[in-house]
Amino acid sequence: xxxxNNPSSAVRHPCETGxxxxxxxxxxxxxxxxxxxxxxxxxxxxxxxxxxxxxxxxQAIAEAGLNxxxxxxxxxxxxxxxxxxxxxxxxxxxxxxxxxxxTSTAVTARGFVAxxxxxxxxxxxxxxxxxxxDRWRIxx
Numbered sequence: 001x002x003x004x005n006n007p008s009s010a011v012r013h014p015c016e017t018g019x020x021x022x023x024x025x026x027x028x029x030x031x032x033x034x035x036x037x038x039x040x041x042x043x044x045x046x047x048x049x050x051x052x053x054x055x056x057x058x059q060a061i062a063e064a065g066l067n068x069x070x071x072x073x074x075x076x077x078x079x080x081x082x083x084x085x086x087x088x089x090x091x092x093x094x095x096x097x098x099x100x101x102x103t104s105t106a107v108t109a110r111g112f113v114a115x116x117x118x119x120x121x122x123x124x125x126x127x128x129x130x131x132x133x134d135r136w137r138i139x140x
Contacts, residue, residue, distance in 0.1 A: 051112075054110055054111075054112035055112055055114065057089070057090070057091070057108050057112060058091065058106045058107070058108045058112040058113055058114035059106070059114040059138065060089070060106075061088050061089055061091045061092070061093050061106035061107075061108065061114070062093060062104045062105065062106035062114040062115060062116040063104070063116060064088050064089075064093060064104075064106075065083065065086065065088070065093030065094070065095045065104030065105075065106060065116075066095070066102060066104040066116050066118060068083065068086070068093075068095065069083065069095040069097065069102050069104065070102070070118075070120070070131050070133075073097075073102070073120065073122055073129070073131045074128040074129050074130070074131050075128060075129075077122040077123065077124060077129045077131075079097070080097040080098075081097075082094070082095065082096050082097070083095040088106075090108055090109045090110075091106055091107050091109055091112075092106070092107055093105065093106040093107075094106075100119050100120055100121065100134075101117060101118070101119055101120075102117070102118050102119075102120055103115065103117045103118075104116045104117075114138070114139060115138075115139050115140060116136070116137070116138055116139075117136075117137045117140050118133045118134075118135065118136050118137075119133070119134045119135040120132060120134060121134055
């Protein structure tokens with residue numbers, strides 16, 4: 001009497017053939033969709049970080065322009081000459097003085113823009129004179 005211990009020789013029902021392959025294909029498709037979703041999220045987060053860095057860079061350049069203008073105002077309280085497209089770091093700034101308002105607008109090499117406006121009070125003594133910032137606005 002022979003005993004068959006080989007499960008592969010067992011008779012299978014026609015509906016069961018290929019079901020494992022179908023499950024594996026579905027699991028691979030699900031895994032691929034999850035990975036694609038994570039890649040999309042990571043791409044968006046990288047873009048957000050780059051935008052944040054560009055905005056900070058533009059703001060720093062605008063602050064440099066404002067500091068340049070304040071230094072000139074300390075030396076000459078009557079100074080009101082426009083500084084146009086003055087290069088700084090990886091961008092440039094433009095400073096406009098209108099009355100007591102000093103506005104610095106910066107543009108980075110990648111196209112990010114920031115604007116800082118300060119209302120100042122100038123002293124008549126000096127040079128160097130005192131310049132006080134009364135009000136400060138970022139991206140007004």
